[in-house]
Structure formats: C-alpha cells, structure tokens
Amino acid sequence: MRSANETSPGNFRRADGRRVATLRNAATVDGQLVDVHITGDRVAAVVPAENRPAGEHDLNLSGYLLLEAPAEPHAHLDKAFSFDEIRPPPGDLGNAIAAWEEYNPRLTVDGIADRARRTALRLLSNGTTAIRSHVNLLPGDAPLRGVQALVRVRTELAAAMDIQLVVLAPYSVDDTAIHAALDLGVDFVGGHPHHTPEPTANLRRLLRIAEERGCGVDIHTDEQLDPEMLTLEQLTHLVGDRPPARPVTASHCVSLGMTAPEVQARVSAAVAAAGIGVVTLPMTNLYLQGRDHPVATPRGITAVRALLDAGVRVAGGADNVRDPFNPLGRADALETAMLLVTAAHLTPQEAYRAVSSGAREVMGLPAAGPAPGAYADLLAIRASGLEDAIAAAPTDRFVLRRGRLVAASRSERSTVTRPAD
Template identity: 70%
Template sequence: MTRNSSLPLAAPLPLVLGGHAVPTLHNATLVDGRIVDVHIVGGRVYDVVPAQGLVPSEDDLDLTGFLLLTAPAEPHAHLDKALSFDEIRPPAGDLGSAIETWENHTPSLTVESIAERARRAALLLLGNGTTAVRSHVNLLRGDQPLRGIQALVKVREELSSVMDIQLVAMTPYVVGDEAVHAALDLGVDFLGGHPHQTPDPSGNLQRLLAIARDRRVGVDMHTDEQTNPTMLTLEELAHSVRDWPSSMPVTAGHCVSLGMVTPEVLARVIEAVKESNVGIVSLPITNLYLQGWDTPVAMPRGLTAARALIDAGVRFGAGADNVRDPYNPLGRSDALETAMLLVTAGHLSVEEAYRAVSDGARDVMSLPKS
C-alpha cells in the first residue's frame, strides 16, 4: 500500500494488517484509476468492487488517496550473508574478490551469528512489504558445512507465521554429496550451486541435477554470472530438465551471459528455456555492482536479456540478491529499489518492473499468484 505511487496492482493477496484481518478496505485506488472497496474474508481478499462511498466503520480501513499494490516477493536472497558488510569491511571489487573475501570470513561464523543477521535481513524485507523470500544458503567448507542451513531453518520456523521462506542449498564445488543430502534432510527446499564458477561447469551441473533427481526436489542454480558470451550453462540446464515434472521446478538466477550473446544465440537459448519452463531471475543491483570491473570503457550493464525473455513469455522475476555484504555494499531490502533498476538499467516499463518483483517473482518461486 503506497501513497502517490504509479506502480501497478495485480490480483489480490492474503492481507493482514497489524496482526489482524481487515474486513473492508474502502476507497483504494487501483493503477488504472478505479476507486474500489476490497472485502476481506478469513484474512484473504474475497472481492474487489467499485467504491460505495460509505464511511468506514471502526473495523474497516479508509485508503482514500492510497494506491493498493500486491505484496512483492524476493526470489533470490542470501540471508546467510546479508548485513555482514560492517563486520567484514570488504574491499570493493568484482565477483572473484567478493567470493574470496566471504570464504576467508566463513571460519568465524556460528549458527547463532548467521541466524541473527538472517533474521534482521528477513524482517527488513517484511517491513518493506515482502511476504515471501527464497534464500540461497551456502554449504560451508570444512568439517561443519551445515551451519548456515541450521541457522536458516531456525529463522524460517521463527518467522513462519508472517513470511514464506524457501531455502536453497548452495553447493560449492568442493563440498561432497554427503553434506548435500544432509542439508536436504534438514528440510531445504531446493538444490543449487554455481557450476559456471567451477573447473568443470558441465560436470558440476550434472552432478547437482543427479542429486536433485534422486531426491525429487527442484533446483535453483546460479547461472552464467559473468559477461563471457560463450559461458552458457543455461542452455545445458534447460535441455537437461526438459522432462522434469512440475513438482520439481527449475530456476536459473543471474544469466548475465545471456545479455551478451548475438540475436541468433539469444533466440536459440530462450527457445530451450521456454520449452523446459525454466524460470529466470534477474538481479540488477548486485550484477551491476560486480560485473564489468575489467572493462573500463563501454562497461557492460551486467544484466540478463530481460526484454527478450519477457517478450518471449518466459517466466521472469527479479530480486535484490545480496544486501550489504561483500557482494554488494548497498541495498535497502526494498523491492521498489530492484524495480527501479529494472527500469533504468534494463529498460523495462514501470508495470513490467513491478510485476517482476511481485507476481513474476511468486510465479518463479512456484507460489500461488497474488
């Protein structure tokens, strides 16, 4: 709910304000200019009708002058890393330096310290209207690889009454299968990794997909997070999951290389993605920060091919990715920040950008549309 906004409304969401169900929202403005009353039954939007001009009762809410929006969702977060910038004080740099900085810091992490930051980060999202989040959680190097998973499972349970939290086991190349299975046993929802950053991208991708098939879970892969147009594990991913059931949804995040290829290659890869129903997640703030450090002139935008993906009807969402950690020193945990960057850097319309962080994000997350 925002005043004087021009962002769009999609279909209704479950709505609870101040911990209590609101029977009727009077005189709310929709993006098309209609003034409506919204009836709430059992904590969910039941009906949207033209405003009756009635004076709200004590139990109702008067939204005169406010625009009613669907709640945003965050399809790609790293709650285990979030808000660690101040304790690490990382140097500015590209993806490689961010990974190195984080890896050097992980021996000091405890379940409690990860949970404390993750809880604060999740509540920042919730405070800005985000009611669902999918967080990648690193399996850590060493003899205690599940610290992050244990912390986020705890936070997910603590916040389950106010927020949907999905967890992805992000699996480094050096972490063995035993730890992956242990993470899934703890209740992780999806399997993930970053094959393009390993010595054997195809082999690593197929290893993770094999575990996911065995455990009957979906996957959410960091995919081609670089400006090298020849790195297209997205295409292999799409071909590999073509026959997967809808109960094992597949998501590819970043897909930066796709924004650097020729039109012919772009069309070919998008066709494979669409045929396999792979959801794509763009992450503008972190990719704009991390990509292009080695290109001082005509620096690439470091974004996926958002325009082409949307025009082709691919399932498309967008998120913030990292927030105030070695991978991105900034961020307010506000979906409007992501939407703004999709407009300014990705040349999407305002309506397309907000859909990417609301209904589009929920679609990619396999959640009911709002």
C-alpha cells in the same frame, strides 16, 4: 517557522497480525477507487469504493495505491548485513567470494540467524511477503551452520511470511552435506556450475541429487560476461520433462546479455520450452560485473527483453544486501523495479510484475493480489500511481499477508515555506 506537512499520521494503524475485513477507498494501478473485501486469507470481492467509514476490522486506504505484495525470488539471508563485519575492499565477484570465504570460520549459527532475521523483517516491512534464500554450505567441520540458522528463522517467521531455502553447494563439498541440508528442511538444490572446473559435470551432479530427492533446483547460472559461457543453454537440454512439483530456476544468466540477438532468441526459446524460470538480479550484477571494462562498461544483467518476448517466466530480485557482494541495498522490491526500468529498459508495469506476480510464478507460489479469489498478499503504499511508487519508494506502507496486517510504517516530513517573522 512555518512548515508544510507532506503526510498525515491520521490513518495510521499498527500491524498486529489481525485479519482485515475490508480495505476501503484504495486506488488501483488503473486509477479506480475500490473497496476490497477479504474473507479468510483470500480476496472475496473488489467493488467500487462506497465511501463508508472504516469499521473496526477495516483499513482506510485513502491516498494509497494498492498492489500485489512483492516476492523476493533470490536472496542470501545468511550473508546479508555482514559488510560492516567483514569490511571487504571493492571488487568483482572473485574478490567478493574470497572475502566471504575468508570470513567463514568466524560465522556462528546465532550470528547468521540474527542478521537473517533482521533482513527478512526489513523485507517484510517494505512489502515482501515471500522470500527464496540461498544458503551456503560452509567449509570445515560444521558446514550446516547457515542452514541451521535459516531454518530457525523460517520457523520463527512462518506466521508472517513464506521463506523458501536453496542449499548453495560449493564444488568441493560432497553429496553427504547436500543431503544433510535437505534433511534439515531445505527446499531446493543449488550451486554455481560456471565457477567450477567442470561446469557440465557439476550441473549434472546437482540435477541428479535433486532428482533423487524429488525437489526443484535453483542454479546460479553464467554470472559472468563471457558470451561463450552458456550453461543456461546446457540446462535446457538436461532438465527433461520435470513435473511442476520439481521446478527449475536459473538465476543471474548474465552472459546471455552479452550474446548476439539471434543467440538470445535461440536460447530464450529453449528456456521457455523447458519451462525454466529466470531470475535477473540487477543490483548485485551491476555492482560486480564489468569492472575490467573501463570504457563502454557492460550493464551486467541478462537479456530480459528477449526472455520476456519468448514467453519465459522472468522474476527480478535484489540478491545481496549489504555484504561483500553488494555494500548497499534497501531490501525493497521497489529498488529492484527501479533498476529494471533504468538498466533493463522495462516499463514500470513490466518491472513491478517481475518483482511481484512474476516472482511468485517462478517461486511456485499461488496467485496473490487485489483480485477475487487471489491470496490477500497486498501492499498499500502512499503514492499517486505505480511510477510514483517506484520513483519515490514512499515509507508509508501497509502490508497484508493472507489477509492479516503484518507490517505498517509511516513517515512525517516537514519543510519550511517561509521563515518566521
């Protein structure tokens, strides 16, 4: 039987964490072939490709597209890959929350850490070099199990990726547990005011604690289809003049997508003026929202175009990966980008920006990518262009984090061209 090979393993180099001096013969999104010289953790120069053989500390990227590495602005590492353990029935957000809460007593620090580590490494292998993860405070006598697990994983993986943590505080938990999570090293205060009996009071409480601790906030905001629920607009009035060191992020913002264009424009302008970053999460919200609308089912994502037009910093994230809130997901930013193209009607360029530089901006991370002076957080993927990368999500990838090769993967595929005689 004769076969045609689609990929060649000849260029493969295993990830070992060593520094890379030069990336040779890489294609850029605008079609150029370049050599990228790296000094330390930054890109020193990007020059036309010289067609030189790759040296011992170089990487030959012939046939690869070179991109800024993605960042994941909204994950739930404590929940990820729990679907097979919980086996919840399909349902909306309320059902997912109930399934997760029912399972909470069986959660252990080691079990959470194992699933979180697996998810973080899957993200890394797909190109993501920075993650912001929310972590629930749990009911009972040990509310910090998830926090302890994710702090452990962050420490273990610190050489390979950046992990930011947000304490996700239920309405019923007291301030002491939130402060204890921050004492353990959590970076941001978070919650979901729109799911509480008193949304405004809960939002004020979370902002007060963040102000006391001098940290930022990342709030689950309006994760529902009610156009009258605009906690996002309340947030713009409450944040005041917060310094860049205490950033404000609003995640989900689904209900804004259900409002009239003039409301979207008004709220988006207020969000931009307040300096709030918005994270849209198409996969989970498309899965959970709209189940009670069997006809003309709403898309369940925020007003991305209106926010971008207003100059808001917009990021795209995967949210949940194979847990009660979403039974699927590849932990791949290209999957999120594809959904932003198909469901939010962004261009491929806008969609990839949302999962890379846009995500880094919302997360407060320094600039990265194939540009002089930027951090050498880079994804090289075997693709003919950005559209091909988003559409096909090829397995063949090299991932650099601050100039070090931290992940590499390849695929081999063969197909029959004609049967053997």
